[in-house]
Amino acid sequence: MSSPSFIPSAALREGIASLNLPRVAEGARLSESSIDATLLLHSIGYEPVDFVFAVAAQSFPFQVWNSGPDAGFKQFPQGPVPKATAAFDTAFARAKEVARRRAASVGALGVVDTSLLVTVRERHILVEVRGTAIRRLGAPSHLDEVKPFVSDLSARSLVGLVKMGFFPSDYVAGYGFSTVSFMRRAKFTQNAEIATMTQAVYESREAAMERLQSSAKAKDVVGVVGIRTHEHRNLNLNIRIVTFRATGTTIVRRGTTEEMKPQVILGLNDSSMIFDPIVSHRAEESLGESGQQKSGLIARDVTLSARRLARSRFFVGHLSGDG
Amino acid sequence: MMPATNSFRSWQQAADRIRETNFEVDVPRPTWGSVNGYGMRSGSGGSGYVASARAIRRWGIELQTGVSLAWIPGLVFETGENTDSFDRHFEAAHSIMKTNAAVLGADGVIGVRDSVLPVQKLGACEFKMIGTAVRRVEGAASSTQPWTTYLVGQSLVKLLEAGLMPMEIRSSYVNLVAVHTPITRWLGRGQSVASSEITEYQRFRELGYELVRERIKDSVGGDELHGVSLEQSYREAGAPVASSETWIRGTVVRRFSAGSEVIAPRLTLDLA
Numbered sequence: 001m002s003s004p005s006f007i008p009s010a011a012l013r014e015g016i017a018s019l020n021l022p023r024v025a026e027g028a029r030l031s032e033s034s035i036d037a038t039l040l041l042h043s044i045g046y047e048p049v050d051f052v053f054a055v056a057a058q059s060f061p062f063q064v065w066n067s068g069p070d071a072g073f074k075q076f077p078q079g080p081v082p083k084a085t086a087a088f089d090t091a092f093a094r095a096k097e098v099a100r101r102r103a104a105s106v107g108a109l110g111v112v113d114t115s116l117l118v119t120v121r122e123r124h125i126l127v128e129v130r131g132t133a134i135r136r137l138g139a140p141s142h143l144d145e146v147k148p149f150v151s152d153l154s155a156r157s158l159v160g161l162v163k164m165g166f167f168p169s170d171y172v173a174g175y176g177f178s179t180v181s182f183m184r185r186a187k188f189t190q191n192a193e194i195a196t197m198t199q200a201v202y203e204s205r206e207a208a209m210e211r212l213q214s215s216a217k218a219k220d221v222v223g224v225v226g227i228r229t230h231e232h233r234n235l236n237l238n239i240r241i242v243t244f245r246a247t248g249t250t251i252v253r254r255g256t257t258e259e260m261k262p263q264v265i266l267g268l269n270d271s272s273m274i275f276d277p278i279v280s281h282r283a284e285e286s287l288g289e290s291g292q293q294k295s296g297l298i299a300r301d302v303t304l305s306a307r308r309l310a311r312s313r314f315f316v317g318h319l320s321g322d323g
Numbered sequence: 324m325m326p327a328t329n330s331f332r333s334w335q336q337a338a339d340r341i342r343e344t345n346f347e348v349d350v351p352r353p354t355w356g357s358v359n360g361y362g363m364r365s366g367s368g369g370s371g372y373v374a375s376a377r378a379i380r381r382w383g384i385e386l387q388t389g390v391s392l393a394w395i396p397g398l399v400f401e402t403g404e405n406t407d408s409f410d411r412h413f414e415a416a417h418s419i420m421k422t423n424a425a426v427l428g429a430d431g432v433i434g435v436r437d438s439v440l441p442v443q444k445l446g447a448c449e450f451k452m453i454g455t456a457v458r459r460v461e462g463a464a465s466s467t468q469p470w471t472t473y474l475v476g477q478s479l480v481k482l483l484e485a486g487l488m489p490m491e492i493r494s495s496y497v498n499l500v501a502v503h504t505p506i507t508r509w510l511g512r513g514q515s516v517a518s519s520e521i522t523e524y525q526r527f528r529e530l531g532y533e534l535v536r537e538r539i540k541d542s543v544g545g546d547e548l549h550g551v552s553l554e555q556s557y558r559e560a561g562a563p564v565a566s567s568e569t570w571i572r573g574t575v576v577r578r579f580s581a582g583s584e585v586i587a588p589r590l591t592l593d594l595a
Binding site: 014059 | 482483485512514522525529539543544546547549553577
């Protein structure tokens with residue numbers, strides 16, 4: 001069976017020959033992006049140049065969990081913990097600033113695909129920011145007076161955003177903490193709502209969303225996109241804490257919005273092909289010597305779409321493996 | 324006899340796909356084994372506290388200076404034995420895999436997968452590498468040694484179409500141990516009246532990233548490290564000692580042509 005080659009033979013020879021060329025000493029570029037993301041960025045005139053990271057550690061003040069919104073020490077408080085939220089804000093702002101500085105040092109215009117890792121300990125908080133720095137194709141490695149943006153948008157989302165006439169401006173986050181007082185818990189002999197826990201979730205959510213919205217109130221910002229939320233309950237510490245995190249990217253308008261009309265499209269995405277020797281072996285077994293499928297798989301094949309039917313030999317592996 | 328491949332679900336499909344990229348799976352003789360590389364390290368053991376503890380005992384002779392002592396008030400040591408051992412054995416597994424591929428007359432090894440796993444009760448780590456050897460449809464191999472890549476299938480085709488040639492997989496690993504100062508421990512325990520920055524903690528975590536990044540940049544030279552995978556683990560080995568392990572790896576690619584023009588995709592709305 002012969003298939004057309006995507007890569008011309010001459011180009012391939014050229015590629016292999018290039019491996020024998022001497023190594024250039026400097027100018028290495030690192031990219032966490034996939035080839036798809038890299039090509040997508042190229043299509044709008046950008047390229048990944050480096051990955052940047054920043055870690056910020058911030059201590060919580062003394063007795064932070066025992067001092068609720070009201071002044072004074074409480075042994076089993078209930079309510080939001082603004083001092084812990086403030087500690088996160090400080091650490092997050094510092095991490096973003098360091099990431100920006102590092103991106104600027106390699107001539108980047110921004111950082112995309114930023115991941116935020118937050119480790120909350122009982123007495124301190126660690127915030128880690130990591131992403132891919134991008135720059136304009138062929139831009140110099142150092143740019144003056146450029147303040148790179150930080151964003152958690154993927155390359156795909158960035159392309160969509162740019163083509164729609166918007167541009168990311170900042171990565172914003174809100175982190176709400178709330179303590180749960182189990183002194184006021186419900187009687188467990190009856191089925192009842194644990195009101196303190198419900199209240200804590202709402203309080204932490206309110207604090208996080210409020211912080212996120214106030215961070216987004218900057219000049220020219222038209223909205224926050226790609227908001228992700230995450231709620232976590234840490235009930236194993238001496239103090240029971242409910243946390244709520246909300247992150248997103250603020251955007252500004254640049255240019256005109258492209259009108260979008262729905263169109264019929266054919267998906268060309270290929271299924272992920274991960275090696276599974278057992279499935280592979282079964283797939284071969286399920287094919288007869290003439291390449292025909294054995295019985296037992298036919299009924300399920302009928303339900304496959306036209307595209308899948310065209311590739312039914314491949315899906316034999318799926319079916320026999322799943323079955 | 325059917326050759327083994329680690330990338331596709333059926334041999335026929337694998338062969339077709341690989342031919343599309345102008346390569347073919349090498350089947351010069353009956354073989355069921357994929358191309359393997361295997362390394363084992365012992366002595367300083369696997370990752371984790373045990374390894375760190377051993378390294379601590381050997382600080383007197385294993386300490387590598389000149390990296391971090393200048394900028395962190397606490398002490399930070401790179402456990403040179405662990406770092407060297409890891410890099411050496413990763414490269415050994417990689418080298419064996421390439422040798423096996425070269426014996427088969429292959430041009431390269433695609434779809435490489437690696438694993439580093441501690442061997443229980445042996446105080447050792449197992450480095451394993453497996454990939455599919457391929458060669459050009461026309462003619463014999465023309466590169467001096469087989470190239471290796473984590474990429475396979477569509478990703479590999481796109482890379483070649485974009486004018487980039489995979490060279491080899493590259494890895495760098497750093498194992499650090501820190502002894503924090505009393506003031507840092509005091510801050511870390513939340514004893515300060517006001518919220519404060521804990522410089523030592525953040526610099527210690529960043530140091531691992533910085534070291535692996537700089538080292539792999541040096542080894543990559545003027546080429547590009549594509550599809551970087553970066554992992555860091557951190558553990559407190561009992562106050563005031565903490566250790567971190569950072570590992571970076573990816574495929575080194577070299578540009579050989581401008582590549583095909585990339586057409587910006589049109590926006591579509593998914594109505595499903």
